[in-house]
Amino acid sequence: xxxxxxxxxxxxxxxxxxxxxxxxxxxxxSDYMLAGRKTHPYxxxxxYGATFISTSAIIGFGGAAALFGFPLLWLAFLNIFVGxxxxxxxxxxxxxxxxxxxxxHTFPEVLGGRYNSRFVQGFAxxxxxxxxxxxxxxxxxxxxxxxxxxxxxxxxxxxLVFSLILAIYVILGGLKAVMYTDAFQGTVMxxxxxxxxxxxxxxxxxxxxxxxxxxxxxxxxxQRLVKGGHMGWTAGIKFGTPLWWIVYSTIIYGVGIGVLAxxxxxxxxxxxxxxxxxxxxxxxxxxxxxxxxxxxFTVGSLxxxxxxxxxxxxxxxxxxxxxxxxIPTYVDKVMPPWFGTLFLVGILAAAMSTLSSQxxxxxxxxxxxxxxxxLGLRGSGEIFATKLGVTLTIIATVLWGLSxxxxxxxxxxxxxxxxxxxxxxxxxxxxxxxxxxTKVGAICSMVGGFCVSFFWLVxxxxxxxxxxxxxxxxxxxxxxVAHYSSTSWLWKLQxxxxxxxxxxxxxVLCIVISLFTRKMSDDHLKVCFKYIK
Amino acid sequence: xxxFASTEMALAFICCILxxxxxxxxxxxxxxxxxxxxxxxxxxxxxxxxxxxxxxxxLP
Numbered sequence: 327x328x329x330x331x332x333x334x335x336x337x338x339x340x341x342x343x344x345x346x347x348x349x350x351x352x353x354x355x356s357d358y359m360l361a362g363r364k365t366h367p368y369x370x371x372x373x374y375g376a377t378f379i380s381t382s383a384i385i386g387f388g389g390a391a392a393l394f395g396f397p398l399l400w401l402a403f404l405n406i407f408v409g410x411x412x413x414x415x416x417x418x419x420x421x422x423x424x425x426x427x428x429x430x431h432t433f434p435e436v437l438g439g440r441y442n443s444r445f446v447q448g449f450a451x452x453x454x455x456x457x458x459x460x461x462x463x464x465x466x467x468x469x470x471x472x473x474x475x476x477x478x479x480x481x482x483x484x485x486l487v488f489s490l491i492l493a494i495y496v497i498l499g500g501l502k503a504v505m506y507t508d509a510f511q512g513t514v515m516x517x518x519x520x521x522x523x524x525x526x527x528x529x530x531x532x533x534x535x536x537x538x539x540x541x542x543x544x545x546x547x548x549q550r551l552v553k554g555g556h557m558g559w560t561a562g563i564k565f566g567t568p569l570w571w572i573v574y575s576t577i578i579y580g581v582g583i584g585v586l587a588x589x590x591x592x593x594x595x596x597x598x599x600x601x602x603x604x605x606x607x608x609x610x611x612x613x614x615x616x617x618x619x620x621x622x623f624t625v626g627s628l629x630x631x632x633x634x635x636x637x638x639x640x641x642x643x644x645x646x647x648x649x650x651x652x653i654p655t656y657v658d659k660v661m662p663p664w665f666g667t668l669f670l671v672g673i674l675a676a677a678m679s680t681l682s683s684q685x686x687x688x689x690x691x692x693x694x695x696x697x698x699x700x701l702g703l704r705g706s707g708e709i710f711a712t713k714l715g716v717t718l719t720i721i722a723t724v725l726w727g728l729s730x731x732x733x734x735x736x737x738x739x740x741x742x743x744x745x746x747x748x749x750x751x752x753x754x755x756x757x758x759x760x761x762x763x764t765k766v767g768a769i770c771s772m773v774g775g776f777c778v779s780f781f782w783l784v785x786x787x788x789x790x791x792x793x794x795x796x797x798x799x800x801x802x803x804x805x806x807v808a809h810y811s812s813t814s815w816l817w818k819l820q821x822x823x824x825x826x827x828x829x830x831x832x833x834v835l836c837i838v839i840s841l842f843t844r845k846m847s848d849d850h851l852k853v854c855f856k857y858i859k
Numbered sequence: 860x861x862x863f864a865s866t867e868m869a870l871a872f873i874c875c876i877l878x879x880x881x882x883x884x885x886x887x888x889x890x891x892x893x894x895x896x897x898x899x900x901x902x903x904x905x906x907x908x909x910x911x912x913x914x915x916x917x918l919p
Contacts, residue, residue, distance in 0.1 A: 352912065367886075396863065399871035406878040411885070419893075426896075426903045431914050501918045537862025544864065561864035597911075599904065601893025609886025612879030620875045689918065709917035716919050857900045 327477055330667055337671050338491060341507050341678065342498040349502040364599060367606035369509040373679075374594050374607065375614040376512035377504075378409060378585070380680035381468025381673050382461070384519070384622045386735025387577070389649035391626030392641035393551070394573050395540075395559030398626070402619040404582030410611040413586055414604045418595040420758040422604070423857035425596035432687070433589035434695040436596075437750065440757045441768045442850055448700020449772060453749060454589050455691040459719055461742035462684040463726030464735045466492075467650060469677045470727065471735075475654035476666060485727040492681055493720055500678070501686045501716070505597065508683075511675035516617050518672030523621040525661060526628055539631045546630075546640050559627050568821040575823035576740045584743025584825070587751040589691070590683040622653075629656045636660065648732040681723075688719030737789065740823070748775035748828035752836040760840075761851050767840030775832030782824035791820075 355363070383405075391398040421436060428439030434454065438447025470484030479487070492500075500507075530536035537560055544558030555567025563570045585591065598604055629641045629652060636659070637644060644659070645651035657669050693712025698704045703711075730738060752775065753768040783790040784797060791797045791805035798804060810817040860869040896904050 349915075352915075396868040396871060399868070399875050403871060403874040403878055406875065406882065411878070411882055415885075423900075426900065426907045429903070429907055429910055431907075431911055496919050502915050534862040539862075541862060541864045558864050560862070560868050562867050596907075600895045602889075602891065602895065603893075605889035605893050606886055608882045608889075612882025616875060616879045686918065690914070693917070694914070712917050713919050857896070857903070 330477070330670055333667055333671060334674060337674060338495060338678075341511065341675075342495060342500060344510055345502060345504065345507040346499055348506040349499055365505065365597075365603055367603060368610055369505060370598060370603055370607035371610035372512035372516070372614055373505045373508035374591065375410075375611060375618065376508040376515060376675070376679035377590055377594065377683045378405075378588075378680075379515065379615065379618040379676060380465040381472075381677045382464045382680075382735050382739045383619050384673060384676055385468035385471060385653045386464060386650060386739060387581075387619065388622040388626035389641075389645070389652040389733075390577060390736040391623040392629050392652040393649050394556070394563065394569070394577075395561075395627050395630075396623075397562050397573050398577065398623040399620065400574075401578045401582050402616070402623050404578065405585065405619045406612045406615045408582055409585040410615055411608065413591070414595075414608050414611065417586060417592070417755070417758065418598070418604050419601045420858055421592055421595040422598050422601075424758065424854055427854060427856050427858075430596065431593070432690045432695055433592040433750075434691060435699070436592070437754060437757070437768070437772075438695070438699060440854055441753070441763070441765045442846065443765050443769065444700050444702070446753075446765075446768060446772065447695050449769075450750060451691040451695025451700065453745070453776065455688055455696065455715060455719070457742055457745055458589075458684050458688050458691070459722035459726050460738050462681055462688070462719065462723040463730060464738035464742075465677050465680050465684070466723055466727045467730065467735055467738075469673060471648075471650045472654040472657070472670070472673055475651050476658050476670070482728060485724060488677070489720065489724045489727075492678065492685075495678065496682070496685060496716065496720070500682050501689075504679075504682055504686070508679045511679040512614065514675040515672050515679075516614060518668050519617045519621045521665065521668065522625055522661075523617075525665065526625045526632070529632055529660070530628065536628055536631070539635075540628060543631055543634050543640075546634060548640070548642065559630055566818070568818065571818065571821035571823070575821075575826050576744070577736060580740045580744040580747070580823050580825045583751070583829070584740075584747040587746040587749075587754055588743070589746070590680075590687045592754075593687070625656075626653060629653070629660075632656070632660055650733055650735050684723075685716050685719050688722075689713065689716035691715065692718070741783075741790075744823060744825040744828075745776070745779055748779040748825050748832050750775075751829065752833040756833075756836055756840075761855065762840055762845065763836060764840045764843040764845055766843040767836050767838075770839045771832045771836035774835040775828050778831045779824040779828035782827055786819055787822075787824060788820040 430436040430439045434447045434450035469488050473479040473484040474481045541560045547556050554569035555564040633644045641652045645655050689712045692715030693708050697711035698708040749772050753771045756763045785806050807816050807819045863869045
């Protein structure tokens with residue numbers, strides 16, 4: 327344990343030093359030089375990937391894959407095709423140009439600038455500030471669950487210790503010059519995941535034998551899951567069952583599409599100097615994400631067969647029902663001790679690279695977007711509000727981390743991704759491509775998508791409606807559809823993700839209202855699209 | 860197929876391999892496409908970098 331602590335501290339010092347060096351370089355360079363400086367495609371691709379992928383994907387969704395099996399590979403596919411290819415080619419290039427044209431530095435600022443609306447920027451800023459701690463907590467929980475399993479560190483202690491370490495990292499300047507530190511951290515993550523993949527397939531004597539071995543133990547799927555629609559880890563989930571809706575609508579669709587409207591990823595595009603850099607970064611970006619989510623979900627599924635062979639129990643039973651502990655338990659019980667140290671450093675890298683961008687976005691959303699722009703209080707107070715925003719985001723992350731229940735990482739991540747998609751994706755995407763979107767159309771889309779999403783969470787969706795208890799207090803029902811027959815489609819609605827309803831609603835509102843309301847002025851549109859040919 | 864019990868799972872596995880390959884091919888074909896900003900756009904970029912630096916200075 328002492329050795330692991332020394333390694334962890336040494337790692338954090340190296341990352342902080344790299345960040346400080348990068349920051350110093352930008353300090354001494356002229357604006358002109360910075361504008362012309364090219365980013366290496368490797369740095370762009372890996373730093374984007376490291377921000378995108380965190381302990382949430384490796385530990386949280388890896389654990390979900392251990393429960394649901396290989397259907398989660400559809401999410402890995404969307405992470406690559408939508409999260410990298412579509413994001414870089416169809417969102418990145420235009421976001422970069424529009425960001426420069428509007429001199430925008432945050433995601434809400436791009437939206438606010440595009441629609442010339444303080445309300446849009448402020449509303450987007452406050453939504454992000456309020457809810458990004460839920461996602462950040464999912465990342466922190468992943469780290470703390472590993473420490474709980476691997477070092478026997480109590481969960482609460484883990485949350486507090488890692489938060490303190492991350493706060494020190496922030497104070498040391500960890501939010502500055504993140505591109506290069508993230509590229510370094512991404513490299514560590516990549517090495518760790520490739521080794522994890524090779525060791526796992528070697529244990530099972532090859533790729534096809536490994537899959538076949540998992541196929542052969544399908545009869546060991548817990549009965550509770552079989553009743554929900556689980557047909558076996560390599561067979562998939564029965565269409566239309568509650569489990570199918572949870573996996574395909576919340577985990578695959580919600581997270582797979584939601585990535586396109588992630589504020590901490592969208593800002594990355596604006597730091598890129600040319601379309602050429604994005605084209606080149608694509609080459610490595612897809613491989614990097616395959617090595618992250620593809621491997622995490624594959625290994626997650628295969629842990630079942632290894633646990634059965636070694637301990638006679640499937641993964642969820644090994645982790646005592648908490649799916650967030652499956653990957654940590656696998657590393658602890660099955661992987662060689664030296665890999666545990668590498669894994670610790672790798673997930674520290676995964677957590678730090680994502681959390682630093684989440685803290686950053688939380689701070690600027692409050693300081694720059696809400697306080698500075700929406701309230702019109704620009705000036706020195708904006709810097710204070712940004713620092714306050716970072717501090718409050720860290721505190722809120724700790725509080726969420728302490729209060730969220732077990733097996734929550736994937737759900738908490740899907741919640742934030744879904745909320746961002748339903749609130750921002752239509753106005754963001756259409757705003758990049760269609761000059762006909764109006765300010766009113768954009769506002770209705772954002773507020774409408776957000777409200778529909780929240781209504782669904784509070785009154786329909788099984789998990790949140792039960793946890794919040796508002797529906798119970800108002801109507802004396804867990805949710806508005808749970809009392810219907812379990813064979814009816816109305817009853818199944820409680821398992822349908824809010825995004826299935828909210829995202830199309832948001833798109834329709836954006837398009838229809840824009841057709842009937844006053845267009846944005848030609849002069850403003852010329853500014854927005856001046857670098858887009 | 861490939862040890863999976865369903866074609867859907869095998870397809871998901873294959874798509875996961877093909878998607879990054881597609882990204883690699885796209886990256887290679889487009890390697891030199893997408894010109895560097897010049898003229899007014901470059902001036903805009905300089906302005907953007909100035910503001911970005913000020914924003915970073917304001918972070919903890």
